[in-house]
Amino acid sequence: MSAKSSTVFDYRYRAFLFDMDGTILNSIAAAERVWAAWAKRHGLDVEAFLTTIHGARAIDTITCQALPGVDAQAEARGITQAEIEDVEGVVAIPGAVEFLKSLPANQWAVVTSAPKALALRRLQAAGIVPPAVMVTAEDVVRGKPDPTCYQLSAQRLGVPMAQCLVFEDASVGICAGEASGANVMVVTSAHRVPMTTTHSTIDSYEQVQVQRDEGGCLRLLRRQVA
Structure with a gap:
């Protein structure tokens, strides 16, 4: 252009x-609080995982992890609700x-x-x-x-x-x-x-x-x- x-x-x-x-x-602070808790629950390397969350949709971030037995749609809804509740x-x-x-x-x-x-x-x-x-x-x-x-x-x-x-x-x-x-x-x-x-x-x-x-x-x- x-x-x-x-x-x-x-x-x-x-x-x-x-x-x-x-x-x-x-x-950033609010998003990383929510995502860090999620990553910890799923046994991920929290510090490394947090570098992947910015700018992407929650569903895409979760799907990329390819975690066995995880319903990505349900997890994304949970993340969204947690983020709505935490805007500190x-x-x-x-x-x-x-x-x-x-x-x-x-x-x-x-x-x-x-x-x-x-x-x-x-x-x-x-x-x-x-x-x-x-x-x-x-x-x-x-x-x-x-x-x-x-x-x-x-x-x-x-x-x-x-x-x-x-x-x-x-x-x-x-x-x-x-x-x-x-x-x-x-x-x-x-x-x-x-x-x-x-x-x-x-x-x-x-x-x-x-x-x-x-x-x-x-x-x-x-x-x-x-």
């Missing part, structure tokens, strides 16, 4: 598409609330691997008003890194995929954004270790602002630091 020398700041977009966990809110420490990424409020309501969406009930609970806990368009775990047959979720959100917004900017933090989500045909911005606020990426990055939304032109297109701008 773009020349190698170009960045996401060089383009105008019709819509911004946001992953949720790690991208507009930080739920769920907070917005710095600047996210204000940045999202600055966007036209019909030009952004949340595209998350979480089920809808959990997504709404975490958005509420973080003080983020849900957008009109949300694509959640129930909306797709295949989760990230499959690009269908992002393509579906663009379709619901009535915007060509090539005119969207995807905001992501996790590897599987970045791959989904790339495969969708959109440009990708990587949000690093929740990263515990640096990520090597060819994409533009921001640590927080305090570093950027959006400008809407007369034609209704959105342009991402870096804030000038005094």
